[in-house]
Amino acid sequence: MKGGDDLFDSIGPGTVALMGVPWDEHSSFMRGPALAPPKIRGALHSGSCNLCAEKGEDLGTGERFRDVGDLSFEGQGAPVEVIEKAAGRLLTRGARILCLGGDHAVTYPLLRAYAAKFGPVDVLHLDAHPDLYDEFEGDPLSHACPFARVMEEGLAARLIQVGIRTMNPHQRSQADRFGVEVMEMKDWNPSLLPAFERPVYLSLDLDVLDPAFAPGVSHHEPGGLSTREVIRVIQGLKGSIIGADIVEYNPTRDPIGMTAMVAAKMVKEIAAKMLMQEES
Numbered sequence: 001m002k003g004g005d006d007l008f009d010s011i012g013p014g015t016v017a018l019m020g021v022p023w024d025e026h027s028s029f030m031r032g033p034a035l036a037p038p039k040i041r042g043a044l045h046s047g048s049c050n051l052c053a054e055k056g057e058d059l060g061t062g063e064r065f066r067d068v069g070d071l072s073f074e075g076q077g078a079p080v081e082v083i084e085k086a087a088g089r090l091l092t093r094g095a096r097i098l099c100l101g102g103d104h105a106v107t108y109p110l111l112r113a114y115a116a117k118f119g120p121v122d123v124l125h126l127d128a129h130p131d132l133y134d135e136f137e138g139d140p141l142s143h144a145c146p147f148a149r150v151m152e153e154g155l156a157a158r159l160i161q162v163g164i165r166t167m168n169p170h171q172r173s174q175a176d177r178f179g180v181e182v183m184e185m186k187d188w189n190p191s192l193l194p195a196f197e198r199p200v201y202l203s204l205d206l207d208v209l210d211p212a213f214a215p216g217v218s219h220h221e222p223g224g225l226s227t228r229e230v231i232r233v234i235q236g237l238k239g240s241i242i243g244a245d246i247v248e249y250n251p252t253r254d255p256i257g258m259t260a261m262v263a264a265k266m267v268k269e270i271a272a273k274m275l276m277q278e279e280s
Helices: 005-009 033-044 080-093 102-116 146-152 167-179 228-236 258-279
Strands: 016-021 064-069 094-100 121-126 157-163 181-184 200-205 243-245
Touching: 005 064, 005 080, 016 033, 016 258, 033 064, 033 094, 033 258, 064 146, 080 094, 080 102, 094 102, 094 157, 094 258, 102 121, 102 146, 102 200, 102 243, 121 146, 146 157, 146 167, 200 258, 228 258
Parallel strands: 016 064, 016 094, 094 243, 121 157, 121 200, 157 181, 200 243
Antiparallel strands: none
16 A cells, blocks of 8 residues: 555544555556546545535545555555455455546456455446456456456346446347346436345446546447436435445546546545445
């Protein structure tokens, strides 16, 4: 950790721990998401806004929302193992992790840590892409593959994907193989989102948003959700969120910081949802 292990040791039960994972070596098409965590933090603490979520939770008060800094990978071994181990340490302390990626490859080791702690969880995956390739360009750990690995290892009891608009025959067959519940964008209606009986892990790929709302991503896919629609999904989710990630923000495609502000907004709404459910 760049911030030091003492940050982990100071985290108490019920805390939402913001953890940066600056890793994108398994990105296809272009790199850049590894640069995301500090840019999102900069937007989160910008003087142009505050740390209050829409339903009143103020993340700037108390010790229930804590930033534990970014993971460091240099000389630490395999990044997948570094991520899983770090997440496992926080979970052992009773934290709920909100991860700032990085590309979508980070979700696989995070869910390995969650499954080790809780057993298979329900996963709500918001994305333009299903990320179910068996391998992509010869890489089984590609950011196009994490949910194939997750389902192969039984890390998710249920995987629900929302906003998908790039399904090809291979990924459709993978979805059928693993029993994935896919809510394609062409058929999306918020009323279709079910209640969750098991703990929920939320994985938010920012390209689920239409590029008009979030241009700072590597893969522009028109026809997506609006910022307001994603916020409504988060606020209205029926289930207990025990972990989340926000991935695929690419600062190299965000020259005026518009998408960084969108990502920061999602941080506030997801963290607030986690904290308010602890109180209820």
